[in-house]
Amino acid sequence: MRPFNYIRVAAVEEALAAYARTPATTRHIDVRYIGGGTNLVDLMKMGVERPATLVDVSRLPLNSIEEHADGLRIGAMATNTACANHPLIRARYPVLSQAILSGATQQLRNKATMGGNLLQRTRCYYFYDPALGQCNKRNPGSGCSAKEGVNRIHAILGASEHCIATHPSDMCVALSALDATVLVQGANGSTRQIAFKDFHRLPSDTPQVDTNLQPGELITAIDLPALSYGNRSTYVKVRDRNSYAFALVSAAAILDLNERGIIRRAHLALGGVAHKPWRAEKAERYLAGRRPEPATIRAAADLELQGAKPYAGNAFKVELAKRIIVRAVETVVSQA
Numbered sequence: 077m078r079p080f081n082y083i084r085v086a087a088v089e090e091a092l093a094a095y096a097r098t099p100a101t102t103r104h105i106d107v108r109y110i111g112g113g114t115n116l117v118d119l120m121k122m123g124v125e126r127p128a129t130l131v132d133v134s135r136l137p138l139n140s141i142e143e144h145a146d147g148l149r150i151g152a153m154a155t156n157t158a159c160a161n162h163p164l165i166r167a168r169y170p171v172l173s174q175a176i177l178s179g180a181t182q183q184l185r186n187k188a189t190m191g192g193n194l195l196q197r198t199r200c201y202y203f204y205d206p207a208l209g210q211c212n213k214r215n216p217g218s219g220c221s222a223k224e225g226v227n228r229i230h231a232i233l234g235a236s237e238h239c240i241a242t243h244p245s246d247m248c249v250a251l252s253a254l255d256a257t258v259l260v261q262g263a264n265g266s267t268r269q270i271a272f273k274d275f276h277r278l279p280s281d282t283p284q285v286d287t288n289l290q291p292g293e294l295i296t297a298i299d300l301p302a303l304s305y306g307n308r309s310t311y312v313k314v315r316d317r318n319s320y321a322f323a324l325v326s327a328a329a330i331l332d333l334n335e336r337g338i339i340r341r342a343h344l345a346l347g348g349v350a351h352k353p354w355r356a357e358k359a360e361r362y363l364a365g366r367r368p369e370p371a372t373i374r375a376a377a378d379l380e381l382q383g384a385k386p387y388a389g390n391a392f393k394v395e396l397a398k399r400i401i402v403r404a405v406e407t408v409v410s411q412a
Contacts, residue, residue, distance in 0.1 A: 196244050220239055256301075
């Protein structure tokens with residue numbers, strides 16, 4: 077592990093100032109904010125991340141979970157455990173609680189923060205091993221070893237010729253389906269809100285850039301909208317072993333049904349299939365205004381996966397993703 081400077085801060089302004097003190101030409105690669113460190117520390121040990129300075133934001137007063145006029149606000153420093161077990165989240169947004177509890181161990185959830193979870197790096201064997209030179213995420217322009225290599229866990233949607241890695245977070249799949257908003261504060265004191273669908277990026281020709289955060293921006297909170305039907309939801313995850321494993325494919329589903337059982341609006345997001353949480357917008361549009369009968373749900377799933385581009389090792393994910401969509405929607409319908 078590369079030697080690094082460590083700065084502990086107690087206020088947002090201190091964190092932003094610590095970032096700003098680094099020379100502008102190198103700060104975007106040399107400074108990292110660290111909360112729980114459950115992903116960043118591993119990457120540093122492996123030599124994938126090599127920051128010169130860590131700014132410890134874990135003691136910032138950003139761990140509250142509170143109602144506000146438009147829904148619920150989750151502080152960036154709230155732990156995954158606190159969020160998953162919070163009474164308001166379990167009652168109004170159970171899909172988020174289910175997603176968080178399906179990932180990692182209790183010990184990791186006790187340490188991992190909500191803001192840090194958003195910043196997990198994408199999942200790929202070749203990205204995580206610096207001994208393997210060809211990885212456009214680590215070394216832009218070097219190539220993508222996964223395309224011709226072992227690609228069982230890799231993306232089938234939204235990938236590019238430059239990268240086929242997948243996003244690892246279960247929590248983020250639920251936040252995508254919930255139409256969450258990410259609140260950030262910049263080094264100049266400015267604040268902005270980022271719709272969750274715009275927070276993470278597809279790889280295109282810049283796979284080394286995972287999010288649309290600007291250099292130095294600090295995540296301060298996550299807002300969940302007030303959904304009267306948010307409790308009509310589920311999170312379904314298929315993985316190689318029953319616990320503590322990343323998703324091969326997962327789905328978050330939320331349905332708004334009218335009194336006649338017709339879908340007014342569907343929220344669907346997939347995990348394990350793309351470089352970011354994949355909002356299944358084609359399936360959502362197809363389901364809206366229809367009765368959730370088996371053939372209809374399957375047709376929506378088929379439509380969503382029409383554009384899939386599988387590789388030799390992950391072609392099974394196409395059918396698996398379709399079945400996960402069907403299972404998730406039917407599970408929610410059964411709750412009515």
